[in-house]
Each structure stands twice: as C-alpha cells, then as structure tokens.
Amino acid sequence: MSESTWKRVLEGKIREDWGREIDVFETQIELRKKSKVEEKLFAEARLRRGVYGQRYDNGQRHDGEKTQTLTFPTGDLTKGPSTAWDAPGMMRIKLPMGRVSSQQLEVMCELAEEYSDQILHVTTRQDIQLHFVHIEDTPNLMRRLAAVGITTREACGNSVRNITACPLVGVCNDESFDVSPYANAMMFFLLGHDDVQSFGRKFKIAFSGCKTNPCGLVNFHDLGCIAATRTVNGEVKRGFEVYVGGGLGSVPQNAQLLEEFCPEEELFPLTQAVCRVFARLGEKDNRSRARIKFLVKKLGIEEFKRLTLEERAKLRPDERWTNFLDNLAITEEKPLKPPSKLPAGPHSAEFEAWRRTNVQPQRQEGYSVATVTMPLGDFTPDQGRAIADIARRYTGDSMRATVDQNWIFRWVSDGDLVKLHAELAAIGLGEPGSDRIGDVTSCPGTDTCKLGISSSRGLAGELRKRLAVEQPAAVDKLHIKCSGCFNSCGQHHVADLGFLGVSRAVNNRRVPHFQLVVGGQLQNNGGSYGLALGAIPSKRVPDAVSRLTKAYNERRQGEETFKAFVERVGKKEIKALIEDLSHVPPYEQDPSYYSDWGDPREYTIGDIGVGECAGEVVSFVQFGLQKSELEVFEAQVLLDEGKNDDAATRAYRAMLEAARALAKEKNANLGEEPEEIVREFKQHWVETKLFWDPFAGAKFAQYLFKAHEEAGGKTHSKESAHQLVEEAQLFVDAAHQAHTRIGTALP
Template identity: 35%
Template structure:
C-alpha cells in the first residue's frame, strides 16, 4: 500500500478513519478477515462495490446538497485522478464517482477531507446523507431556512454510536415549507418547517414531523408524529427514534428491516411510547441549533427588475438565435428569491452526470455570477443562488456553453433516474437508456412539457427505488419478462404517486402493468395523450388517475404489454447490442449478518475499546451506548455458535438469557432476568459519569466471561488455531 498524504486540514477523527480504512484494505487484500465483515466496514466509509468486478463506486456525502466552488473543483480533481472524470448527482443530494480502485479509496478520501468533504456513513446501515429542499434559505414560501438544522443533524449523528450498525439504513429529510419539496413523506423521519407558539404565545421555529416512510418493493407513506415540534426538540426526538429502531428493528430478514416495517408492526401509538421511554437516556434533552454564517447573508436586497426589463437586457446581449431559448429558460429555470432583487437559477442535468471539466467551469461561473453556495437538487440537478437580474443573460450564455441551460428544470420533461445496470449490482434493466429515449421523445413530440411542473417522471433500475419511482406521478422500475425461452428487459409501470397539487400530501403510486422496455416511449405517449384528451380542466394527473381507477390504466396499457408479437430488438435492452439476461449481483445497500463467532467477538472488543475512549473523553452517553453494543455483540457471538438466529437486538437479549442465563448468572432464580435487566437499564438511567463507568465496567466483565466461555468451547473441540486467531497473544 502507498503511504497516505494527509494535510493539516484533515480532522483527527477523519485521519483515524482513513488510516483504518487503508489498514483494513491491506488486510483484506492479504486474505485476512471475513469478506462480509470487510464489506460492512467499507460501506459505512462510502465505498460501494459496483456491478463490474474489481472497482468501486465512491459516494461523497454532501449534507443538504451544499457544495462550494472550491469543493466542486476538488471533487472534479478526484474524479480525474481516481475515477472516470464523471460526477454523478444522486436523488439524495450526494455526488458519486465510479470505477475507483479499492486501493485508491483512502487517498481519495484524504483528498476530499482536505476540502472538508466526507465519505463517512454515505452507505451502509447508518444515518445516510441528510437531505433538504435545495431552495432552503431563498425559498419565498419558507418560514425559515432549514439548512442549519440539516447541518446540525448531519454533525450530530456522524460517528454517533447509536447509528453505526443498525438493521438497515436510516434517511432524514427537511422541507422548507408545507409543499414538502424534500419528500419527507418517503423518509424514516421527515421534518417540514413550520412556525408555532411557545407557552407565552411567542412565535417559535419548529417542524411538522412525519416518520416511517420508505420506498422499495413495499412503499409506505410516512405517518404524522407531531403536527408541531419546537426546533430544539427535533434532534433529541430523532435520536430517540433511532435508538428504538436500533433495538427493536428487524436484523435477519433484510427486506423487512426498514423502520417503516417496525412502525407498521408496532403501530404509531406504541412506537411513540417506546420513543418516550428513551428520553431519560438521551445525551441532550433539548438541542438548539446555531445559525450558519453563509457568505451570502450580508448581500442585502436589490431593486427588482420586471420581466420586460430582463428581456430587454437579453435583447441587447444575446444573439437572435439565443433569445427564444433564453425566454424558455427564464420561464422554467429561474425564480425570484425571497431576498428582493436576487434570483435562483436551476441547472437541468441529463442523468445527473457532469464531466469534471464542466464542473470546473461551473465553479468559475459560480465565482463570477452567484453566491458560493451550490446545491445538488433531489432531481439530480443543481441550483445557483443570489444571481443579479442584470447578470441573467450573461449567465445564460455561460451556462449554454457548458450544456447546462436546457429549459424545463424539474418539469415533466426532466426525468429523475438511477444509474441502473450501468454500474449497480441490484439493477435488472437499463435506466439510463430508457431515460434518454423518453427525454428525446418528449422534446420532439411534446415540447410544451417543459412548462408542466405537476407531472413528475422517475425511473429506477430495480424495485428498490433509488430513482424514487414510487413517489412519482408516472414511474417505472426495471424488471424482466419471460417470453417462451427468452427473457425481455421490462418496465414495471407505477402511477399515481408523488403529489396531486402544490400543497397536497405525498402518496405512493400503484403498480399497474409490466411491459417490454423498448415499448416505454409508446406507453408514455399513450399516458400523456390520454390525460391531455380526457382530463377535466385544471385536473391534476393524480386526480385523473384516481377518477379513472387503476383498472382503466391497466386496460389502456394492456395492448402495449401484449407479447403475441415480439420484435428481435425487444430482446435487447436500451444501449445494449447483446441479448438481454438478468444478472443481479449481491446488493450492498446494507451490511450482511456475520456468521463467524470469532469475527463477532473481535467486533465486541472494538466496541468495548470505543466505550473506554468515550469515558476518557468524558462523553458519557456515547460510552454507555458503546458498552450496550458490547453486551449485544458478545451475546450475539455465542448465539451464533449455537446456531440460534434472532431478528432484533431485543429478541437477542431474550434468547441469550434463555440459553446462557444459568451459565452466566447461576445464582439467579428461574423468574429473574439479570442479563436483560442489566442491558436494558441503558434507557432507565440518565447518562451520568457514575452510570457510564459502572455500565462500561459490567460490559467489560461480561465480555471477558463470554471469551472465556468460547475459549472453553474451542478447547473441547480442539481448535487452537482459531482460538489464537480470535483472542491473540494478550487473552
């Protein structure tokens, strides 16, 4: 392995992470350690295996999509040096780099950390990137800027012990207004900005809080936990929810491990009771959020220009061939901010892909015409802030030269898509190919769709929903259809998701019919024509869908799905010449349960070590949670050795007590439960120094006893080599 180069800008915590990643990669390359353990580890460091063997996707975590011009250049430099020169914007406001060598990932991470960019917890069973309305801070409809709250949530849960190894990933969004533009309805926790009043009747910031939303094969809309929660209680509430999810959430059946299933099983009332029980143990009972000193905060207001004045400026500065496109761009990609006289400018990016050379030039455009605050949008575009009205024509010209001035941002013609089979292990059919075909078709046949913001189209390469197809008015996900002895690439059509109107509640779409992928444009054409010809005046697409019912649309699309005649080309996917075949790899959206007792005990040692580190630093709550995980992991190791499977931490404790209680607590009576009482005392006590030291000490004693018990088992079975591997020279 090459020596790492880290600057003084890299924090001590990040340096530790990067050196540890390099060490783990070296061990894995030398065939040391279990592959699944390494996979689980690297995922939480943003290193994700691609469909292509031997290369990785690196997911760069950008809280609420915020990136400066210098950071954008650094990401572009890293893409050139370590990847393919492409920057892929995601629906979670991340940027991904593809085809990176595993051995290069530590230095890539170090280069990013030098610019204050992290990979930590961008993937894996962690709190993923915190998303927010891209317009936060400039949204004319917002009661306040949610950006500082998104940043605070990101910082609070980064490396937080309660969210490092959950049963599945956990997603949080913050919306600027009741329009829910960050799609809180499909998140584990969605916060929607709202003003309320305190006990003295004074206005206070807060949020409507929804929980338990999610996409995937079984999409669930979130349920309302609070109509209003004061802002200083938001982070403590999220922490309590995560603690409940960590303890009670499914850990064996991966397809049932998201929080939406736990909420569905428990019910909202019981879920909220368990959340309330966690409050005693919280590190912070309230957590007020400090404002952020963005560079644009002192820009002040300007005298607004009327549209006619802006067009007059364009007439004087643009060529005749540019003027019509400028008018479309002005109408669809530009809006006046809540700050008078300033404008936000949205950039439509096909497939979310931008070349590094374009990114560098965009950074220069930012420096010249906008604030140093670029936001990645949830529909895979970008947003510039604080553009002067008189600069709009020149900005348009500059963006046009970069291919970033296409009109119709976030319109029906602006399709959201995941990379699909181009890079993803889980994808079944091409997302990129059908997206290109649909956008070309709509541009040629339905040019006015750039003005329609009510119908959203989203595409995923599989049912898991990275393209958010279930939350779209018209959605597709990749699939396959068997016809005789051959298999066709297919699209599952989903209708009626997303929003009905500007202030409607978000909802999940219905699966209507499956049809060959090559017939996607025909299906889209049929849907658009039918809606245009038969909808009532001012009737939204979802209202029309609900009025006509699912069966109407099934019958409408059924002739397109008919396989009595199939052309040879339909056995080939978009952008592919070879015959289609389903090749789904092992998904990496979450870590897999490790089934090696020794490896699990090593994990328990690591958690105990972290507990002692937190005691040394005086962070009592984190030390307690690391100790709790020491109990859980130690118990899990012995249960694995006996072939006993459990589906949650709560059931794990019960199983351990039933199977090992007498061995570890021989003095206990038949009805007493000393292990569960000890472990679950975590949420019965304030996180004081006294409780933390006592709890960590008991975890240390417990782990010593577990290791001694396991050593005895190994000795009985004459496995000294494994014993040495697990316990080393110091045990």
C-alpha cells in the same frame, strides 16, 4: 527525500478525527489483503465509508451470448461476499442538503479525473457518485475530500445516510423557516454516533421548510422533519412536525406523524430515541423487512411513540442537542452581488425558454434561483470546474445538488441571469426544461447497479430525447421517474408517470419490461404513491408515454392534475389505452424487444448480483472489537518504529475500545471517558464473571485496570511497551471470547 503522499501533502488540512478514521480504513484494507479481517466485517466497514459495490463485481458478466468470467489480477481476494477485490466500485460522496462550495466541487472533479471514469453523477438523494473506482484508491480520495470538509462516512451501509433537504430552503416563499442549520447540525450529531451503529438497515432523514411543496419529499423517508412554528405567550417558537416510517421500495409506505410539534431543542433527543428504538427492535434477520417502516407498522404508531418517549427519558443529556441553536447563522448564505432587475428585453428565444422553466424568483427581491439541467444527473470535470467559476463570479459559494439530479445556483442577482445562462450554454448546460416532463429522473439501474433489472438510465435517456420537442403546457408540467428495480431509488412512486424495471419470460427468452405506475404525487412532500398498471416491454414505454400524455392533454377537465385525471377516468380505462403495447413479438420477428435501451446485448437477468443496499448486519460490539484490533496493530507498528510511549498509549486505547464495545451493550448511555468505561466494564463484565477466563480468571481484565492506573504517567521502555502491546492483544482476544460466550455474536 521521502516519497510524496496525499497523507503527507494534506497533513494539517484534515480534521484530526476524520484523518484518523481514514488511516484506520487504510489499515483495514491492508489487513483484508492479508485476510486478517473477516469478509463481512470488512464489507460493512467499507460500506460505512461510502465504498459501494458495482455490477459485475462478482467476476461474472453476460456478454450477450454467454456468461464470461472477469479474471481480476488479485484472484480470490474479496472485499465482501462474492465481491472481487479488483472489481471497480462506486464511491458515494454524501453532501448534506446537497450543499457544495466551489472548492469542494473542484476537488470532486479532480477525483473523477484521477480515480473514476471522468464523469460525476448527481443522485436522487443529493449525493455525488463516482463510478468504476478501485478500492485501493479510496483512502486518498477520502483524504482529498476531507481536506475540503467532506466526509464519506456512512454514505452507505446500515447507518444514517445523507441528510437531504429542500434545495430552496432559506430563499423560498413558502417555508416556515430555514431548516439548513438544523439539518447540518443533525448530520454532524449523528455521524458516527453510537446509537446509529447497530441498525438492521439504512436510515434516511429529510428536512423540508414547508408542508405543501414537493422539494423535501419527507413522506417517504425513515424520519422526516417539516419546519413549523407555534406562538406561545406571544413568542414565535420554532419546531418540527416529525414523521417516521415512510419508505418506497417494494412495499411503499407513507410516513406517520410522530410529533405534531417537536420544539427545536427536542429534535435531536427525539431523533436519537427513534434511532435507539430502531436499533433495538428493528428486524435484523430478514433484510427485506428491516427498514423502520416495518417496525412502525408492526408496533403501530402509538406504541412506537410510547417506546420512543420512554427511550427519550432514559437518554443521557448531551450538550450537542442544543449547542447549535446558539449559532443558527452558521449555514447562512450571503449574496455576492446586490439585488438587481433583469434588463429589459428582447432577449434570445433560448434565454426566454430557459428562464421560463429554470428560473424562479427568491423570497428576497432582486434575486433568483437558477437550475442547471444535468442530463441524467451526469456532468464532466470540465463542466464542474466551469460551474464552480460561475458560482464564484455570480453567486458566491452557494450551490446545491437536487433530488431531481440537477444543480442549482441560489442568490443570482436578476440582472446577471442573461450572462449566467450564456455561460452555462457555452459549456453545454444551458438547456431549458428543468422540472418538466423531459427532465426525467433515474437511478443507475443496470448501467452500474448490482440489483438493476432493467435499464432505467437507458429508458430515461430515450425519453429525454423524445420529449425534447415542445409539449402541450399541461403535459410539460408532468414528471417522469424511472427505477431499475423495486428498490425504487428512482423514486418512481411519486411521479405522474413512474417506471419500475421488471423482467418477463416470453417464449423461453427474457424480455426487459417496465412496470407502469401512474398518478403519484410530488406535492405535499411526495404525498401519495401511484398505482401499478402492469408491465410494458421496455421498447414500448415511449409509446405508452406518448399515448397517456396525449389522452391527458385531450381529456383533462379544467386544471385537473394527472393524478386526478387517472382517478376520474379509472385504472381500467387508462390500462386499456396501452393494453396492446404489452404484446411482445417472437424473437425471430423482432429481436429488438429482447435487448434493453442503450445496451445491445441480448437481455438477461443473469447479471443481477447480491445488493449492498442492505449492507451487512454488524453490531456495535463487532465494530468496536474490530477497532480495538486495529489499535493493537497500530501499536505494533509504533513499537517497531521505536515509538515506545505512543505504542503503549495505543495498546491502552485498544483495551479501552474493546471494553467500551462490551460495556456499551449493557449501558446504552455509556460515554467516552476512560474512567467511566473502566468502571462500567468492571461492573457489568468482570464482577458478573462474564469477562472471565476458565483458567486465568480475571487476569486479562487486570491488564486493562493496570494500564488505566498507569495511563499518562509512565515513560515506557521498549520492554514495557512491548509487554503492554502483548497484554492488549490478549485482552482483545478475551473480549472476543467473552462476547461469543454470551451468545450475542452473529454467526
């Protein structure tokens, strides 16, 4: 009996192309173990599968007294620069719009139990992350996700990341229309698209159904789309306000208006054109200035727009631009139960408290959206399975992860709210306080992130505990967000009170601090960013929060927002309120300042590694050539198995892949038809003698031409298949040489 494997068990349940991609990744893993794939190339390939590094994966960890070496069994083998093979890593699971079915959630719970540390984590971009995952477990993990319709492709790396959207789309009172089908179709359109493979950095897209509410946070995205309508000749026309070049990080920038009204049928080509401009002109060498916001700033929005429209005009028409418009109902959700009214009370105090903060009525009468407050975005597999059951009982397959690291049920019939809350409370998830001051958002920080400077999760956990007591109404409505470093994954810029991890040297020792940022704005899609007021020792941050909220509560005028309060009172006076908290006593007097929240080790910044947010710059050509090499490898395996025709097909495909990778450099519109690839390759590389061996001339190119002529019409013997595989290998080698010769290869 053959050994049971997930690949075999899930055969027929995974989309063919997704299954093939995972097989290729598994082959890449095997080749990397034999050092047959270059380190940086493998790193970017792994990142583009959502397999991320984690703190200490360089094999060094400060134990509070000294740095110790983590001696992993595989020794010097790496999965990227300074990244030990065996070091546990993070698996990011991208969930477009944060949307999850019960079945998908159950599978993710299984994966957390079998491959991770028994915890699932909701991120600030509607993903789920599993931590402490071994790279060799990832292909099976991906297969199990793919079998329920989830791909991790391009969850990390220099590509289009998860596409986020307001979690209330479709049920919100304020939206122009439901953006779900657009966001969903765009995710599939851009997934693996040729035009998003050569970015210098990542690219994040967000959708929002309205302009005023905070949920979509379009303003700080690389590309943001806000639903809008126009009436033309009496007909309501759907479209989007399109923004570009927003971003947080150390240089936060508001997105700029690219198109006031982009008709729905023009959204995808416009996006594709933006991607092409970014890939072509975006910074590649200086990683800290490679996001699109820098390009937009450098060119100016008018020039960027001109280039985008110029690129748009050159695009080859693609039926996927508009096909999805025929089926906008594809993402439509239907309630499981009929609408109903909440039974007359009295209800328990716990329920009323939860209802006040965690329930909001839908546009559809008789239904509500219920938010599950997830402390720090974490939950267990048991809780996840219970959530899946609750969804099946009350709402149908309709849940979404939110950027606040919570979870929402949509379409809860109002009459079920009491029971639903009781069931959540039974699994420890019935806490009130969603979207309130105690519902603190945080990135992973020093817990698991290689770039973390201070413990954002530790701080967020401490603030959650302290703010759990009843707060004055005005204070309760404030938002706190924490980031472990300037990369701002905690989105602290748009909070009323934001904290950004920094370190300070005091008497020759390092002390964890947080930079205080006040007065950001969540409204208007993260409409404006707060002001930095100076660094506070981590251990005094809760006191700072206490003083600032107290001052706001006592001195606010009317319905003044915190942002308006800060602007009226002035930075100087606000800073004076907390000035004394910046003092750090000597270590001998109070050593507690010298360790971070939740981490008793003496604080150090020695554990900061090289981040992988920036990925590795790998061009489309390099990826294509690597893919062609994998095809040759697969052909060799098939040849060994006596599958001659399959081996010959793979060998031909390897040459086509390599030829396409090269030809695409000369013609961005190149399609996938073999005839077109061969023609373009011949025109741009062979006739120009770029693909030309100093001794053999066009000999290697002829291998492709001959294989192309014979493709599909020939039965191969072992000898003829063997010859073709050999020729494919020579062709791929020649492609590498040609690419290097013209100087476009990266060092």
